[in-house]
Amino acid sequence: MAHPETWLKVTPEGLYCVPAGCYIDPLRAVDRAIITHAHADHARPGHRAVLASAATLAIMQARLGAGAPAEGQPLGYGERLRLGDDVTLWLVPAGHVLGSAQVVLEWHGSRVVVSGDYKRAPDPTCAAFEPVVCDVFVTEATFALPVFRHPPPAREIARLLASMALFPERSHVIGCYALGKCQRLIALLRAAGWEAPIWLHGALLPLCALYESLGVALGDLRPASAAAKADLRGALVLAPPSALADRWARRLDDPVLALASGWMQVRQRARARGIELPLVISDHADWDALNATVDAVAAPEVWVTHGREEALIHALGLRGIRGRALRLLGYDEEEDTAA
Amino acid sequence: MKAFAALLERLTFSPGRTAKIALLRQYFAHQPDPDRGYGLAAITGTLALRTARPALLRELAAERSDATLFAWSYDYVGDLAETVALLWPDSAGGGMPGLAAVVEALQQTAKPALPALLAGLLDAGDASERLALLKLITGGLRVGVSARLAKVALAALAEGRASVDAIDEVWHAQRPPYGALFAWIEGRAPPPEASGAAHFRPPMLAHPLSAAEHGAITPALYRAEWKWDGIRVQIAAASAPARLFSRGAEDISAAFPDVLAAVDFNAVLDGELLIRHGERIASFADLQQRLNRKAPGAKLLAQYPAMVRLYDILFEAGEDLRPLPFDARRARLEAWFARIAPARMDLSPLVPFADFAALAALHAAARAEAIEGLMLKRRDSAYLAGRVRGAWWKWKRDPLRIDAVLMYAQRGHGRRGSFYSDYTFGLWREGVLVPVGKAYAGYTDAELLLLDRWIRAHTTARFGPVREVAPALVLEIAFDGAQRSSRHKSGVALRFPRIARLRMDKPAEEADHLEVLLRLLA
Ligand SMILES: [Zn+2]
Ligand SMILES: [Zn+2]
Numbered sequence: 001m002a003h004p005e006t007w008l009k010v011t012p013e014g015l016y017c018v019p020a021g022c023y024i025d026p027l028r029a030v031d032r033a034i035i036t037h038a039h040a041d042h043a044r045p046g047h048r049a050v051l052a053s054a055a056t057l058a059i060m061q062a063r064l065g066a067g068a069p070a071e072g073q074p075l076g077y078g079e080r081l082r083l084g085d086d087v088t089l090w091l092v093p094a095g096h097v098l099g100s101a102q103v104v105l106e107w108h109g110s111r112v113v114v115s116g117d118y119k120r121a122p123d124p125t126c127a128a129f130e131p132v133v134c135d136v137f138v139t140e141a142t143f144a145l146p147v148f149r150h151p152p153p154a155r156e157i158a159r160l161l162a163s164m165a166l167f168p169e170r171s172h173v174i175g176c177y178a179l180g181k182c183q184r185l186i187a188l189l190r191a192a193g194w195e196a197p198i199w200l201h202g203a204l205l206p207l208c209a210l211y212e213s214l215g216v217a218l219g220d221l222r223p224a225s226a227a228a229k230a231d232l233r234g235a236l237v238l239a240p241p242s243a244l245a246d247r248w249a250r251r252l253d254d255p256v257l258a259l260a261s262g263w264m265q266v267r268q269r270a271r272a273r274g275i276e277l278p279l280v281i282s283d284h285a286d287w288d289a290l291n292a293t294v295d296a297v298a299a300p301e302v303w304v305t306h307g308r309e310e311a312l313i314h315a316l317g318l319r320g321i322r323g324r325a326l327r328l329l330g331y332d333e334e335e336d337t338a339a
Numbered sequence: 340m341k342a343f344a345a346l347l348e349r350l351t352f353s354p355g356r357t358a359k360i361a362l363l364r365q366y367f368a369h370q371p372d373p374d375r376g377y378g379l380a381a382i383t384g385t386l387a388l389r390t391a392r393p394a395l396l397r398e399l400a401a402e403r404s405d406a407t408l409f410a411w412s413y414d415y416v417g418d419l420a421e422t423v424a425l426l427w428p429d430s431a432g433g434g435m436p437g438l439a440a441v442v443e444a445l446q447q448t449a450k451p452a453l454p455a456l457l458a459g460l461l462d463a464g465d466a467s468e469r470l471a472l473l474k475l476i477t478g479g480l481r482v483g484v485s486a487r488l489a490k491v492a493l494a495a496l497a498e499g500r501a502s503v504d505a506i507d508e509v510w511h512a513q514r515p516p517y518g519a520l521f522a523w524i525e526g527r528a529p530p531p532e533a534s535g536a537a538h539f540r541p542p543m544l545a546h547p548l549s550a551a552e553h554g555a556i557t558p559a560l561y562r563a564e565w566k567w568d569g570i571r572v573q574i575a576a577a578s579a580p581a582r583l584f585s586r587g588a589e590d591i592s593a594a595f596p597d598v599l600a601a602v603d604f605n606a607v608l609d610g611e612l613l614i615r616h617g618e619r620i621a622s623f624a625d626l627q628q629r630l631n632r633k634a635p636g637a638k639l640l641a642q643y644p645a646m647v648r649l650y651d652i653l654f655e656a657g658e659d660l661r662p663l664p665f666d667a668r669r670a671r672l673e674a675w676f677a678r679i680a681p682a683r684m685d686l687s688p689l690v691p692f693a694d695f696a697a698l699a700a701l702h703a704a705a706r707a708e709a710i711e712g713l714m715l716k717r718r719d720s721a722y723l724a725g726r727v728r729g730a731w732w733k734w735k736r737d738p739l740r741i742d743a744v745l746m747y748a749q750r751g752h753g754r755r756g757s758f759y760s761d762y763t764f765g766l767w768r769e770g771v772l773v774p775v776g777k778a779y780a781g782y783t784d785a786e787l788l789l790l791d792r793w794i795r796a797h798t799t800a801r802f803g804p805v806r807e808v809a810p811a812l813v814l815e816i817a818f819d820g821a822q823r824s825s826r827h828k829s830g831v832a833l834r835f836p837r838i839a840r841l842r843m844d845k846p847a848e849e850a851d852h853l854e855v856l857l858r859l860l861a
Contacts, residue, residue, distance in 0.1 A: 146404060147412045147425035149466065163349075166365055167358065254355070265425065266416055267351065276352050311411050318405065 001109040004136040004301075008105070008112055010326050015114065015138070015305075019085040019107050022051070024114050027330035034089070036116025037100035038063065039179060041332045051075055053091055055099025055214050059179065062210050077101065077127065094118040095129035096283050097180030098211060104132055113297060114138040119282065120289040121153060124187040125180070125216050131296035139294070140331070141307030142284045143262050144315075150262055150286040153184075156279045157192045163256060163277055164236065171232045171252050172277070175241035175259040178204050180283050182238055183211045185260055186218045188281075189236070199224040199232060201239035201248065229253065245273070262286065291315060306331040340435035340464060342370050343378050344471035350482035359484055363492035367521075373439040376516025379493075381438075381475060383486040386515055388445055389453065391476040396423050399458055403428055420473035424466050432463035439516065441472065486510075486588060497524040504541050504724035505530070511538030511588065539573060539588040540607060540653055540661075541724035545714060545731035552732065556695050562665060562718055563690040563698060566711040566733055567648055568623050568820070568834070569613040570630070574647060576602045577654050583612075594633055598645050601682040606675065609651035611687065613709065614643045620709035622822040624832055649676065650687040650714075653722060661722035668722065705736050708822055712736040738817040739859055742842060742850045744772055745812040748794045749805045751779070758787055759794045759806065762838070764814050766829070768853040772810055775829045775856060781817065781837030789841065813842035813850050821859050831856055 009016045014026040022032035029046030036042055036052075038059035043052075045067025050057065054074035061068045075081060081089045086108070091101035096117045103114040113134040120129055143150075164172055176182045182204050189198065197220040200208060208221055224237050232252055243249060244257050262282030263269045270278035285293060290312060294302055301322045304312055306329075313323030346366045353359055363382075367375050380386035400409055400423045409426065416422040435441060441460060448456045457476070461469050474480050487503075490510065494503040501524050509531050513520050522528035548556075571586035581602040582592045592599055595612070614621040614629065621643070629635060629643050652672040653661055660668050669689070676686055690713065692698040702713055712735035720730035743764035751760030761779050765772035782790065793812060800807040817839040824832035831853075 145412050145415055146408050147416055147422060149425065149429065151466070159345075166361060256358075267421060268417055270352060274354075276354065276358070277349075278352060308411075311408060314407055315405070 004112045020083040020087040053099040093127035098126045110135045112136045125183045137297045137299035138303045141312045144308040144312035172256045173237045175244045199237040340468045343438045344467040360492045373516035374437045377442045380515035424470035435464040435468045507541035539584040544726040545733040548732040548734040561715045564714045567611040568711045569611040572612040574608040607654040610647040610649040646683045648687045664719045666718045744850045758791045766853040773829045776833040776836040813845040815840040
């Protein structure tokens, strides 16, 4: 068996699979890339050929325009593909956003799983994470501190709806990222019985339309910019987090500012941003999920791409699992910036 | 405990007064007795609980978590109770018992059994309940709700059956969990009995006088008094033991045993708490020394002797004088004072004036340290709780102003935690800036952002949370007075300094010199 260290290398461009001759989520433009999901820090512009799920390719096409890959090769979950010098590759759902995938690579008897970003909490807008037993598990560590334990999303949605009932005349503006978080919130709200229109900041419209065209039903969505001020009284409005602090939110009358993010678990984070209703809803694995996932894939060795790697590696060490920090600079540690 | 935890969580993040009232009202409306009564007590600071030291929280956490992970987590979160609440392992505990059960268990548990009790409760709850519990026992709720605001929410719940002032009137005769109070508010029982124990009566307050009202101020209608620069207090001596309350109804008896030792009468009096050295009234800074100390020692009592300057009488020997007109109460006060002649008290004199012009001249000339301006009280006004328009006016003397240079900035707390919001400013002395004070207020949110950005761009050195900045930004500082002070490098202490304006237009060299300030000293 060839140890993965001998064929999966950390380069300035990112993680490189030598026998396949391609990069996984490269940080710079490359000739051939495998992309786990379409968030901006993982799906960069300028690659020539990209292998990814069909949904990821569609989102990249829509977002990157001229920077979209010249050649996109879609691959369904579970479809085996032979690549380069005898590499077998397939994609497995990561549960992060629509189209997100873990990349499974096998070469000369050893198996690596590159999970990209992932979560274990239920998400009606994408396929659920599936653990794959492997020799090396490559993971993120965005929320790798034991203080990050995300509550069930339904509980957070219930808090939001309770607030809307208590303040029926105030509009509730929820900051959320355009890709994934926004659509997940809408789906969670629909699942909780919210059938009324949901108003969207202009920056959120295109991806919602794309999700719908890819088969994710989101119900009655309306552009907030076209709404009369009276329509937005007591309404539910979604906007990118950056819009909460600027003039855009100020045109609403005494809104309740909410933000849906895993960081909202720490009070100081919410306070510093002037958030009145912090909603702990994250598209990343929390501390318990990171540890449970490592156990589920039964990997004797775990490589950590980005985040609080020292804490995760310390915890793994206590259980006899070898951890290695890849220190790939360029993935968002903050979740906030990933649009 | 879930409902109380949810309430604290929302109060913490809701800046708006109306929102806070709505949250409190909903909590009081939906929680059962005695849970809500203990919630009310926790929020208004009347809940007596065994407190836990931070060391106990650390010990508990150490049993449930890895030391390294705990240290990293604490470093990241920055708050001990919050760190423990978040990191404590979830066990399917099914929730903590109600607030009342938790409070009673804490009150009945002997100190050695406290750690086990806490661990059991932490196991039972979720993260938000754990945080509420830990904040409760470490005495740090900090949800930005005053007792007054809680009473406003109670009055909203009462739907006309009880006003805020009526609640205030009986408040200090009630005890947690406030069963009788809620029964009255919900219309299930008559108002609770207010007499008996010495308790606080809601004070009459004044509106600031604006130019539009100047014409109405005549000696035929109004009496004038000096406005003293101490703190407003109420001596409640209608029954034993007598108590001393601040204007905000806080019982400050323990801090002023010298004043209370002089109380040997049956009356409720309104007056100003001051520090007096012989005939001279000391600056507010001296009073601050006493206010800071909950239980003063003999030395402090001798160094800063307290007294009360009386200006009104509310009750005399059980008789409620509040319905009487001001002039009649004043006559009763003077007669009472002549008869009783209490130690450590004197009468705030009436200030005679012939017409408004004469009064304005007195106002403009008022520069004594202990005088903040004038009070104008309608001669026919009854003593009514709260701010009654036209009855009492306060006419503060105009603030003093200097142009100072920003020297250091420090991060604020709470809502301003991520901004540089505390500013040290200085004046020139022989070409060098000398710090003369600190301002935390006076700026708008937009100015705060501007200042924050300016500070980050002009930092010359950092000492922990403090940044030293280039001497290039002029701040117009307004303040209410200046006193000599040996504790300050400049030799001067400012009273209530605040930022009146950012003088982006003014070169720093043109800011004021220290002499300008020294000339303003009374
Ligand atoms: Zn992502
Ligand atoms: Zn990422």
